[in-house]
Amino acid sequence: MNNHIKRQIHTTIKKMSKPTVGNKLFTNVPKDVWTLTGEIAGKAKADPKNANREIISLGQGFFSYAPPQFLIDAANKAMSSNPLNNQYAPTRGDLQLIDSLKNYYNQFYQKNLTNENILVTTGANEAILACLIGILNPNEEVIVLEPFFDQYISNIKIPQGKIKYVTIHPPKNLSEGKHTGNDWKINYDELEAAINEKTKILIINTPHNPIGKVFTKEELIKIGDICYKHNVKIISDEVYEQLYFDDSLKFPRIATLDPKYADITLTVGSFGKAFCATGYRVGYIISENAELLKYAASAHTRICFSTPHPPQIACAESLNLASKNSYFEDMRNEYDGKFQKLMKTFDALNISYTIPQGTYFIIADFSKLKVPFDTYHFPEDIASKPRDFKLCYWLAVEMGIITIPTTEFFTEETISNDKTGIEYLLRFAVCKTDDYIDKACERLLELKPYIS
Template sequence: MNLPPFLLRNIRPSIPRFLPKQLRTMVKPAARVATQAKDVWSIVNEAAAAATASGNTVINLGQGFFGYNPPQFVLNAAKEALNRVDCNQYSPTQGRLRLRQALSDAYSPFFGRKLDPTTEIVITTGANEGMLSAFMGFVEEGDEVIVMEPFFDQYISNVQMAGGKVVYVPLHPPPKGDTEVSSSDDWTLDLAEFERAITEKTRMVVSLFSPRHNPIGKVFSREELMGIGELCVKHNILILSDEVYDRLYYAPFTRAATLSPEIRDLTITAGSAGKNFYCTGWRVGWLIGRPELIKYAGAAHTRICYSSVSPLQEAVAIGLEQAEKEGFWESSRREMKGKMDRFNEVWNELGLPFTDPEGGYFVLVNMSKVKMPEGYEFPSHVSSRPRDFQLSWFLIKEIGVAAIPPTEFYTEANEKEAENYLRFAVCKDDDVLEAAKEKLRKLKDYI
């Protein structure tokens, strides 16, 4: 079938299913998105939604979004900001000065020096866009970026979109993790293995220095951080320190940029208002670092999205200004730790070992004792994945609780280490967690 040129020019690419076969082959996606399998968030959330639509009640403890609103003083600030003309227009690409000043006031005591709000802080559309900006600002085609495994899945695509190559260094699980409750601190990094991963092409290290290695909840010790940092100084490698859960820690926590002046000068710290104030949908994040680092990450941010949501920036600024007076940081940490401890009681009842986190709101549970019925049917996009995907599907359909399979955070070579685990998020109302515990007790029939 031959079509005239004028018709070819006016065929909309959004409807390729109606095109003749020879034209469909012309619609070629970029390699960075063409080969991606269906992501874990879609699989779990769609399965939970389908089960709910069919009449089952499913409690979603999968994706880490909060089941409750931000504190009232932050909500009030957002509502008031919407009534202001300047808060409904573009903010400066670097972010509203009030927010940058509030971040300087809030974080300077932790960093041990006065942060310059005009040169050392840039506001981003969530921490994820901030990290993409850091990659775009410093990583070029062929550069290598070291990522610790298990990893937050967004790191991988962000590095690759910048043209970089991901080099993986594993955290090793506790030897008795399948039989005993362990601390997240028992997941260990082999520093010699880390150094062997460094080459002349290594440009950056993505470090979950925050109190919540996703999905483990590990808080790296000062000694571990210093070992990584000193290697980065030795080889002149930039550090992207993901500290989005820097207010939710239950063990001593050291910020990467405070380890030494030399490490500080190589470190870009990423933060998140969404995690701090229970508002993941607001998409307000930031990068903190020396002016020569923020300058180029900020330049990339300008080209990615120009500026971030103005009224919510204003609300976050007010939230940071008032949080200490409201006693919010301490109450937030205390309440989340209480949720974690109460929820984990069900695993002790069931005799299922778990990793007790030192920060954040995720818990990894080892399900190797759970025996799914012989011949249980899974859809092809689940049956072709590791056992934890099948466990996740089984829990949604038969138990009524959704959890995330953590092999999504591993390379294929190492996914065996996680195939018996599931990740649960406890950032939900207490009654929801209690209802989930009651459902999970049905696992006794399969142990």
């Protein structure tokens, strides 16, 4: 049979077959910010203006350096010391890791945690997905505080949940001076008004990505009281818990503030953030309410059955070690130094920013950057987006600097009604080496002629 006949047969079969209709959650959807930012970075690298200079990326929050050596050593040891470590782990997590988590977190949970209060997951994202799939029924509602991590949205939609947004309001003078996380506020009347008989869950993120806000004890009590009053469960996304920089705040955990909050809260953590190893994909859920955690555990079993085994062993040994040495304190000090460099640069450029209380992100207002929005040629994907996407594109192509537009973390309604200037906010990640941060600051200072 020649190729011409084969092509005719293939064309005939294709015409006769019914087209595949994919899940509407994943078909004909706009490109997400991570895809667009990757394309922007590719465009910047290909542009002749950047032929002789390095593209500086402070965009996506992955590390430019290796995890601590003790984690690498523990991972190598885990794979070679016991053949069973290379096989399926128990569904709820390797007992060595569960014991390590239990021992560490009992200092915050008044020694109330047992093995039944802990679930190991394949990263924090799977932890949140497991909570939502395990608890939500179709058309039940989840309150999301915006700005929000974009993955929350699809995780809610997969089990057919509905979303109610409550805004963390930015300071009115966002484009002027310095702000803190305390200047970003929830209106608690708005929060309570968003609750109805279908409301099942509220998701809170602290320390908060992208704001860098650490919710205070007083704020968490107000949120906890409202949720307890209306029997709303809480998913507390605390993946950046080791990264807080305001000693006056420390790091309050909502589940530890009152037994009634503990009863309705599922707390999510991440070793990827704690040990600079996002590729290990080891997360976990803690809840004093073992019955509530069982729903997430059942969903976890059906999503991925169990989490990769060797990284669990490595994280168990490393958490035990980090609990005794000064690793977490040293890490906070190192991040504080990186932030200080970037904030000093923003000060020199007269750019407003929110001083980070936690995470490894900082948001800054670039409304004073003179970008020719009306005359500059932006790709179609970017031209239809808010101004922060255009700022990102211009910075990448013209200056070789990659960052993240923060309107991706807000709803279209909030963006269209905003009067504070959130469409000029850009997010910078400092989980990079010190010399890389130094190069980034030098490159940013080249913006001086473009700042009004």
